[in-house]
Amino acid sequence: MKLITWNIQWGLGVDGRLDLARLIDDAKSIADFDVLCLQEVSDNFAGLQANGGENQFAEIAALLPGYTAIEGVALDVPDGNGGRRRFGNMILSRLPVAQVLRHTLPWEADSTRNMPRLLLEAVVNAPFGPVRVMTTHLEYSSDKIRRAQVEGIREAHRMACDRVALPRENGPGTYARFPTARSAVLTGDFNMKPHDPTKLRLSDAYDNGVPALMDAWQVLNGADAHPPSFCLYDQTNGQPHCCDFVFVTEDLAPRASRIVYNQDIQSSDHQPVLLELTR
Template sequence: MNIITWNTQWCCGIDGLVSPQRLIEHARSMADFDVLCLQEIADNYPHLQGQAGLNQAAQIAALLPDFQVFFGAAVHRFTPDGQAQRFGNLIATRLPPLQVQHHALPYPADPGVASMPRMCTSVSVHTPHLGAVTIMTTHLEYYSHLQRSAQVEALRALLQQSTIQAQQPPLDSAEHAGTPFAPVQPAAHAVLCGDFNLSPTEAEYTRLQTAPDGGDEHWYDAWPLCQGQQAHTPTFRLFDRRYGPEPVSCDFFFVSQSLRSHVQSIRVDAQTQASDHQPVLLTLAL
């Protein structure tokens, strides 16, 4: 099972060209992916660099006719003349989807600091050998440490909630068949990926991999499961140093405890300049 995560910078490359097609073509060149997780997908933001004015989620769906595409708009606003503007995460899957959820992440007030609402988009898919696997993708706050820390706590809680739901599923009765109360196949396995806007040296990185009080499930960074003590390959500021002088790692894959033994490989494409972030490919042996 191949999964790619990529912060697309609204599909804007280092050259300033906005091209969902170029981005999808490059993702295909990396692997025959089963799931594609993208962050910073824009709809009607012509003032962004490169003029990301078109509905990029719809464009990507057209470029992936064999996939089902789910867009989670963390930002959904309207211009003074009533035109909708959306900005958020996207998951495309060719595996059969079972359930889609969009989790709004905490957005505590942090006066005087630039910020935007953030979301974790979650799609549970059916796999032939493991059953249901939940794929989550997110993009945490860049400027506000207060908000980013709160969002990390929410991601810890989401895994705990998912684990308990799988162990103690809702009531399944004939009278609820075909209604919203009918439960879906519980997902005992989970993957979390995206742009976390924090480095492996920060406290929040360790915090994300710490079990909540009263629980024993927590996220595991997939990189050291494959690479041991080798430092993460940088995923940001390789070609564009506007946000800092040195390349850093901030785009990660995390897995639930049940998937640790299934992590087969992980690699960063450090060559492409189709975005200001580098894509990451995770392969799970199912």
């Protein structure tokens, strides 16, 4: 299974041009991906730089026919004209998709500039079995909120694994049970550097046998430094550093064969990350 995760900054490249088709073409140039996880997808947000207010969820879905397009709206606010403005994440999969969940992450009160965030989860049927693919975009300005959001992610993962251990009764209609798994991949823009204690908390062991979430870069490269994934071509928000990560559960770690932080593409202010899992 080939998976790419990317904060696309609503398709705005470092050259100031917004071009979703270019961005999807760039993703395809990295790999013939099975799953694409995106952050910072917008709908009706004409106030964003170079953004005309288009529904990017629909546009990206149209650019990838044959993929199941899953929306994860974290921010949903009125536009003042009877419509809605939406902002969040997407998962696109050409592998069969079972149940989809949208976890609203904890949103603690804080005086910093902040906004609601979401963990989007989809069970995809990989060649080696069902995998829960999760993607998120954590708070930028507040460590307090990020800490709470990390606990929310850990709790969502724990509950999913508990539901595998104790399956619910199957039933008709809305009670129908679909495949799920303890195996999971977690991706996204975590707005933390590799050695941030809050980022490291994501990989802490559980006390009930739930498989821990392991940083796939470290699984394959040990203590080698993560390549930069942000501010590589534009240092407005700081010096180049890594804040985009892919985690795999312990059982999937032996399947991790390659992880690549692309350093060349400039169709967003973040760099895309490719993970390959073997059969």
